[in-house]
Amino acid sequence: MEVILGVLVGWATAASAIAALRLIRPPRVISSEQRAMQEALHAATATLPHLRQGLSAESAARTVGHLRTLTQALAVALVDRERVLAFAGDGFEHHADAEWLELAGRATRDDRLQVESRIACSHPGCPIASAVLAPLVVRGERVGTLLALFAGAWRLTPEETRTVGDVASLVSAELALAELEAQSERLARAELQALRAQISPHFVYNALAAIAGYIHSSPEEARELLTEFAEFTRYAFRGRSPYVTLADELNYVEKYLRLERARFGDRLEVRLQVAPEVLNAVLPMLSLQPLVENAVRHGVERRGRGRVEIIGRDIDADVELQVYDDGVGMDNDRAAEILSGRGSGVGLTNVQARLQAAFGPAYGLEIDSTPGRGTTVTMTLPKFRAGVRAA
Amino acid sequence: MIALAAIGAVTLGTLGLGAWGVRFVRTTSDLLVASRAVTAWWNAAAISGEYLSAASFLGIAGLELQLGASALWQSLGFTAGYLALLLFVAAPLRRFGSYTIPDFVEARLNRSWIRPLASAIVILISGFYLVPQLKAAGLALQVVTAAPYWVGVAAVAAIVTINVAIGGMRGITYVQAVQFWIKVFAISVPACVLLIHFGGLPGRAALFGDQLPRAPHTLVVRLPAATRAQFPQTATIEIGGRDLTVAGGTVRTLPARVPIVIGRGTVVPVAEGTTPQTGATWSRAVGGTSESSPVLVYSLLIATFLGTMGLPHILVRFYTNPDGHAARHTTVRVLSLLGLFYTFPAVYGALGRVLTPQLYLTGQADSVVLELPRAAWPGTVGTLLGALTAAGAFAAFLSTSSGLLVSLAGTISHDVWPRLRRERQAGMSVRRLRFRVAAIVAMVAPALLALVARSIDIAILVGWAFAIAASTFCPMFLLGIWWTGLSARGAAAGMVAGATIATASIFTGLTLGGGQATIIGALLAQPALVSVPIAFVVMVGVSLRDRESVRGSDAMLALHAPEGLGLRLAEDDLDVPAEVAPRRM
Numbered sequence: 001m002e003v004i005l006g007v008l009v010g011w012a013t014a015a016s017a018i019a020a021l022r023l024i025r026p027p028r029v030i031s032s033e034q035r036a037m038q039e040a041l042h043a044a045t046a047t048l049p050h051l052r053q054g055l056s057a058e059s060a061a062r063t064v065g066h067l068r069t070l071t072q073a074l075a076v077a078l079v080d081r082e083r084v085l086a087f088a089g090d091g092f093e094h095h096a097d098a099e100w101l102e103l104a105g106r107a108t109r110d111d112r113l114q115v116e117s118r119i120a121c122s123h124p125g126c127p128i129a130s131a132v133l134a135p136l137v138v139r140g141e142r143v144g145t146l147l148a149l150f151a152g153a154w155r156l157t158p159e160e161t162r163t164v165g166d167v168a169s170l171v172s173a174e175l176a177l178a179e180l181e182a183q184s185e186r187l188a189r190a191e192l193q194a195l196r197a198q199i200s201p202h203f204v205y206n207a208l209a210a211i212a213g214y215i216h217s218s219p220e221e222a223r224e225l226l227t228e229f230a231e232f233t234r235y236a237f238r239g240r241s242p243y244v245t246l247a248d249e250l251n252y253v254e255k256y257l258r259l260e261r262a263r264f265g266d267r268l269e270v271r272l273q274v275a276p277e278v279l280n281a282v283l284p285m286l287s288l289q290p291l292v293e294n295a296v297r298h299g300v301e302r303r304g305r306g307r308v309e310i311i312g313r314d315i316d317a318d319v320e321l322q323v324y325d326d327g328v329g330m331d332n333d334r335a336a337e338i339l340s341g342r343g344s345g346v347g348l349t350n351v352q353a354r355l356q357a358a359f360g361p362a363y364g365l366e367i368d369s370t371p372g373r374g375t376t377v378t379m380t381l382p383k384f385r386a387g388v389r390a391a
Numbered sequence: 392m393i394a395l396a397a398i399g400a401v402t403l404g405t406l407g408l409g410a411w412g413v414r415f416v417r418t419t420s421d422l423l424v425a426s427r428a429v430t431a432w433w434n435a436a437a438i439s440g441e442y443l444s445a446a447s448f449l450g451i452a453g454l455e456l457q458l459g460a461s462a463l464w465q466s467l468g469f470t471a472g473y474l475a476l477l478l479f480v481a482a483p484l485r486r487f488g489s490y491t492i493p494d495f496v497e498a499r500l501n502r503s504w505i506r507p508l509a510s511a512i513v514i515l516i517s518g519f520y521l522v523p524q525l526k527a528a529g530l531a532l533q534v535v536t537a538a539p540y541w542v543g544v545a546a547v548a549a550i551v552t553i554n555v556a557i558g559g560m561r562g563i564t565y566v567q568a569v570q571f572w573i574k575v576f577a578i579s580v581p582a583c584v585l586l587i588h589f590g591g592l593p594g595r596a597a598l599f600g601d602q603l604p605r606a607p608h609t610l611v612v613r614l615p616a617a618t619r620a621q622f623p624q625t626a627t628i629e630i631g632g633r634d635l636t637v638a639g640g641t642v643r644t645l646p647a648r649v650p651i652v653i654g655r656g657t658v659v660p661v662a663e664g665t666t667p668q669t670g671a672t673w674s675r676a677v678g679g680t681s682e683s684s685p686v687l688v689y690s691l692l693i694a695t696f697l698g699t700m701g702l703p704h705i706l707v708r709f710y711t712n713p714d715g716h717a718a719r720h721t722t723v724r725v726l727s728l729l730g731l732f733y734t735f736p737a738v739y740g741a742l743g744r745v746l747t748p749q750l751y752l753t754g755q756a757d758s759v760v761l762e763l764p765r766a767a768w769p770g771t772v773g774t775l776l777g778a779l780t781a782a783g784a785f786a787a788f789l790s791t792s793s794g795l796l797v798s799l800a801g802t803i804s805h806d807v808w809p810r811l812r813r814e815r816q817a818g819m820s821v822r823r824l825r826f827r828v829a830a831i832v833a834m835v836a837p838a839l840l841a842l843v844a845r846s847i848d849i850a851i852l853v854g855w856a857f858a859i860a861a862s863t864f865c866p867m868f869l870l871g872i873w874w875t876g877l878s879a880r881g882a883a884a885g886m887v888a889g890a891t892i893a894t895a896s897i898f899t900g901l902t903l904g905g906g907q908a909t910i911i912g913a914l915l916a917q918p919a920l921v922s923v924p925i926a927f928v929v930m931v932g933v934s935l936r937d938r939e940s941v942r943g944s945d946a947m948l949a950l951h952a953p954e955g956l957g958l959r960l961a962e963d964d965l966d967v968p969a970e971v972a973p974r975r976m
Contacts (some may be wrong), residue, residue: 276429380819383490386498
């Protein structure tokens with residue numbers, strides 16, 4: 001009891017001492033320039049998360065107020081090619097959307113600012129006299145216009161114009177980033193499509209040939225295998241989500257292995273050891289099956305017999321999947337080539353790319369192989385990653 | 392000696408089970424059998440196994456002995472917490488797919504800056520919860536082998552750390568499920584045997600009537616330290632061979648390490664701080680003494696009822712459920728399994744009051760489950776039963792503290808460490824090494840605190856962990872799952888407010904010393920009644936004011952949309968045996 005009390009009192013004393021020191025120290029003086037700089041920086045960063053989602057009415061509405069702070073204009077509007085997305089500035093609601101569009105339409109050049117200094121508004125008391133039209137350009141293509149409206153009888157100062165131009169560049173850059181992100185996602189989907197297109201021919205041929213062999217000797221077996229084959233293709237070409245649970249993927253691997261068994265019979269030995277805790281982990285679809293297919297192709301097919309092991313371990317917040325074969329193996333240079341995408345095999349490179357697109361560079365594949373001693377491919381993934389969801 | 396052997400067997404069994412737990416399955420079709428073997432019952436037993444800690448195994452009976460039937464509210468709350476979890480959290484959380492609480496907080500609120508806050512609270516709760524486990528371990532080893540208190544603390548801390556650091560928690564579902572049944576066996580068999588031996592509850596007057604606990608036979612007590620004892624009635628006791636008659640209502644200091652003989656039928660003196668109670672007040676559920684005042688009881692109920700859903704080591708167990716539906720099924724089974732277990736601690740408290748009243752004098756009420764069998768039934772049977780409860784208690788420390796340490800080490804190695812080093816991308820081997828180092832580091836502080844917190848009841852220490860969980864993660868889960876308007880800033884403000892108020896009250900209460908006579912005293916001892924509503928109000932208030940609040944519609948869909956909107960191919964396939972005719976497609 002006394003010890004607890006002592007610790008508490010000591011802690012409280014230390015905390016009070018620090019607090020007192022902070023109070024005594026003279027407050028730091030922030031100059032007006034620094035303050036202005038801070039405000040501008042704050043407004044600029046505040047636009048980031050919204051514009052990262054692309055240019056839409058919603059993101060425009062959330063950023064346009066900050067853009068007004070940045071440009072110091074009376075009013076600011078964001079316009080895309082067809083409509084006014086958002087508008088900020090009090091007292092100018094009497095300007096119809098059509099007027100804005102008409103104004104934006106006057107900006108004919110994509111690569112430079114345009115200043116409209118004679119704007120005559122019929123509305124009484126409307127102070128707007130001039131406007132700066134700044135195009136928003138992403139990858140050489142114009143996606144919209146930033147309109148900044150200023151008051152006053154005098155011409156705009158060059159500083160004001162330049163600020164609007166810089167703000168427009170900022171918006172353009174952020175939109176370009178958003179575009180890039182969307183593209184990498186499309187790329188991941190395209191890679192899945194590519195994998196679907198290329199996994200099967202080799203295997204389809206072998207599987208069908210094996211099934212054909214059973215039709216006379218045991219028609220029942222042949223029918224079952226054909227059913228398996230049908231389900232196998234159904235899974236491979238389903239299209240809703242690029243992610244599945246490990247349980248689903250393993251189920252698919254099992255179908256695949258059953259078809260391979262039809263060919264190899266007892267010469268293909270398969271061992272599985274998967275912790276039940278990891279079965280609900282979510283991973284890119286068709287990312288385990290190519291590893292198993294690889295193991296069968298390189299480990300078993302060439303020698304006509306062999307062993308494949310699939311091991312799933314529960315490691316804290318991560319999942320570790322290993323596919324081992326006792327086949328011919330390869331040297332480390334070739335393994336590195338495959339993972340970096342320079343090798344000839346498409347399967348593993350594709351899986352590696354999709355894993356890292358989903359989970360980042362800290363996760364993915366590792367190949368450990370010795371020529372003649374077999375190959376182990378290790379895949380690591382997190383148990384949860386926001387946005388990665390099965391079905 | 393037998394007890395030590397039983398403890399050793401349980402410990403080695405736990406370590407060995409982890410290694411043996413996942414064994415090779417030879418054929419592919421066995422995989423499906425193996426994956427489906429984790430049924431709702433297995434999962435439920437695993438969750439219960441991880442959940443039943445020293446507080447449940449030793450603490451509740453000890454508190455019941457000391458305070459009376461009002462202590463049983465705690466076991467009620469420990470169980471009812473799963474009702475709250477079942478109703479509001481289990482299924483949506485499983486659908487969401489998150490593994491740890493920081494995972495959920497970050498993904499639901501869509502802000503990365505809130506993750507360190509959630510991690511800090513996870514560390515706080517796990518740390519608070521780990522202290523009583525170690526304290527109980529020290530106590531148990533002291534009772535069983537007469538070793539000094541610190542030996543048990545150090546031994547269990549070391550065993551658990553080594554086990555977690557070398558990765559002995561593989562196959563955790565099976566290990567924890569087996570642990571659960573070990574605990575049920577270890578607590579139910581001695582209780583039943585003793586009840587049969589005594590033909591029901593003996594000494595009913597001291598339990599329900601107007602009697603104070605009296606020595607059932609001549610008791611010889613040696614106090615570990617000089618103790619101020621209160622004599623509720625005039626009694627004659629023999630100290631070191633000299634008779635001493637003390638008038639009722641007076642307080643005397645009794646010497647340490649001298650045999651004190653209390654004759655059969657003499658009313659046993661109680662250590663100062665414990666209220667002597669007649670059977671009638673002892674068996675009152677509410678309001679018998681100041682320690683069972685309605686405020687305290689309700690505060691404790693709120694803490695346990697709402698705190699369970701915020702325990703970091705419990706929520707990760709739900710990840711093993713395949714979907715929200717299974718999560719609900721599991722939770723219902725957890726309720727029944729815990730209900731089964733919590734029937735028995737009450738028996739020990741009641742029997743202990745009649746058969747081992749000397750614990751009132753020594754002040755070591757927490758050891759009643761361990762001491763009762765030997766004291767009540769001297770001889771081989773009592774020794775064997777005592778060994779059984781000691782082994783069960785060790786199973787309780789090991790499983791709960793392993794789960795807690797995994798949570799702690801995981802949070803430190805995943806969230807704290809990369810932030811300190813300003814790097815997030817580290818390979819698998821680096822992450823694994825960090826986890827091991829973190830496991831060792833994380834055990835140091837709780838072990839030291841356990842050495843300090845020797846005099847505080849286990850059940851009260853655990854109550855604090857629950858109070859903090861109820862004031863932080865519970866509002867975050869309830870609002871985050873059921874209200875679209877919760878903003879990150881609101882959640883952060885509410886969690887900080889709840890954690891600060893709960894922790895501050897607990898430490899203030901500690902500093903002022905355990906006077907719970909007033910309402911303020913009761914709230915300082917168990918602050919949930921105040922801190923939980925404040926956390927809710929702050930969360931809602933700040934979220935409403937927060938104009939930047941992001942409506943988490945995607946997250947809401949993930950939480951509440953039933954599975955099967957997507958294609959659940961694998962599930963259909965699992966249900967169809969291979970022999971059936973060709974599939975219609």
